Amino acid sequence: MAWKNRRPRGGAAAVAAVAVLLVFSSAAPPEDTVLFRIERADLDRLSADAAAGLFVVQELQTCLLASGPAALPGELAEAGVPAVVLDGKAEGKIYFLVRTPRPEEGDILVGLGTAVPLEERVWLFSPASGDPREIIPPAFRLKRLNLDRSVVWSWGAPAGETAAGAVEAIVPDPRIFEWVARVSNSRLTETIQSLQNFQTRYASTAACENAGTFLYNRFVQLGLACEYETFTFSWAQRQSRNIIATLPGKAVPNRVVIVCAHYDSISDEPETLAPGADDNASGTAAVLEIARVLAAAPLDYTVKFICFSAEEWGLYGSSFYAQRAKSRGERIVGVINMDMISYTDSDDPLLEVYVNPASRWLADQYLEAAETYAPLAASKITDSSATWSDHSPFWDQGFAALCAIEESAGRNPYYHETTDTLDKLNMNYCTSVTRASLASAADLARPHVVRPAPPTGLQARSEIISSLFAAVKSVSLAWDAGPASVAGYNVYRTTTSGGGHVKINSRLLSEPRFSETMLDPATTYFYEVTAVDGQGLESDGSDEVRDDQNNDALPN
Secondary structure (H helix, E strand, O other): OOOOOOOOOOOHHHHHOOOEEEOOOOOOOOOOEEEEEEEHHHHHHOOHHHHHOOEEEEEOOOEEEEEEEOOHHHHHHHOOOOEEEEEOOOOOOOOEEEEOOOHHHHHHHHOOEEEEEEEOOEEEEEEOOOOHHHHOOOOOEEEEOOOOOOOOEEEOOOOOOOOOOOOOOOOOOHHHHHHHHOOOHHHHHHHHHHHHOOOEOOOOOHHHHHHHHHHHHHHHHOOOEEEEEEEEEOOOOEEEEEEEEEEOOOOEEEEEEEEEEEOOOOOOOOOOOEOOHHHHHHHHHHHHHHHHHHOOOOEOEEEEEEEEOOOOOOOHHHHHHHHHHHHOOOEEEEEEEEOOOOOOOOOOOOEEEEEOHHHHHHHHHHHHHHHHHOOOOEEEEEOOOOOOOOOHHHHHOOOOEEEEEEOHHHOOOOOOOOOOOHHHOOHHHHHHHHHHHHHHHHHHHOEOOOOOOOOOOOEEEEEEEEOOOOEEEEEEEEOOOOOOOEEEEEEEEEOEOOEOOEEOOOOOEOOOEEEEEEEOOOOOOEEEEEEEEOOOOEOOOOOOEEOOOOOOOOOO
């Protein structure tokens, strides 16, 4: 059985540790807005209604960036939640998050525009003129902020590492072992060299667009449906393209696993020489190689292989895709982003896997898949401030995503230099990371077998029961009975719609109904149900329901 994606094992206590995700309208904040900062340590003083009213521009590890009417910071302060105003007239301005290589280098930004320190090495920046990518050093990492759209953020999650439940052990699938073994060191090397041969892949240059065409043609040669996704970026209204190849799922094609990397590059001579072998021809080569191996693989879910552009300018390509995916209701199971996966100065290299609190389950699955199919040393790092690569826009839209990247302690000294070339890379390390990422993606997408059909007709009703001393929520579920071949059912619950589902029944349910109580009345829960046949094969999950989705439909 493949990994039960979105479903770490655990009970009610594990679920209680998961952050509550707040999802907001994409409408713009009102005019005459201010941009302000709230410390995460102060959020527990907010009521749920007050938290739901925040228009959050960016979630970081220690604070939130939010916007609202000029009176709002004062109202928050009266409620015991200090709000530090960063800009009293934010409307119409363009802001970036900037991550500096070293803490003291933030002063460089001060002379180039409005610069406010937020955390160590993380600054809020609005340029006085020009595009930040063209005026600040190439080693500074950028993320363009969208002041017109509120992000999905976690309320009540402590900073740092918290457990969302122990991972469910993977039952090895011989097909995944076979696919992992087919990953080719020489093919990875050849692809990195081919991308390096473009001399530069700086977004907005002809060479970058030619590299995109090269990637498109390679996907087509693999027999995959492929498309260009054109987008506009920067103040100068430049254009570039994401390259999207699709492997349709055999059983549940509307559920999507994304394997991605950015293909653009930068250096201090970006227009003419930015070879970007490690950053990020290595991740791009891994996406192509995983696509080559899986091109004919029978998987239940659809896999999209995406090469993003304009990452170095502020995550423009991935932001464009993630926002559109959210708008069209794309059911993204998880995103595996690879960024710089080939440099190490260690004989025992470590891979770092970055996630936000809502994506911890995905890092657990990645590490479990790697340990099972493609052993390598890796560590999970939960850090909402890790906003510097193409996983971050997916976090903003409420999707589970991770970034696999080489160890920071031995970070590439040729980063964003004209000397970031193939001869500096450890291709055995690159091969190991590619194998681990393939194993994770294949396990998430579920190698196809004939499984029972998912249960249908799932409905949920919740009720809050109050007493003098406490209030609790109870939830009742009911669904259509399956055919005679179904031996029973499992129920999965999460506080994050679309991700992190935990199995909550200790034994197989024989009837198509379930109820539980003693739940937190301030938390919204989401449920899926699976069917299990007499051979122990488990179906994909049913359509997800919210705990109060059918409060007027179910009988008492």
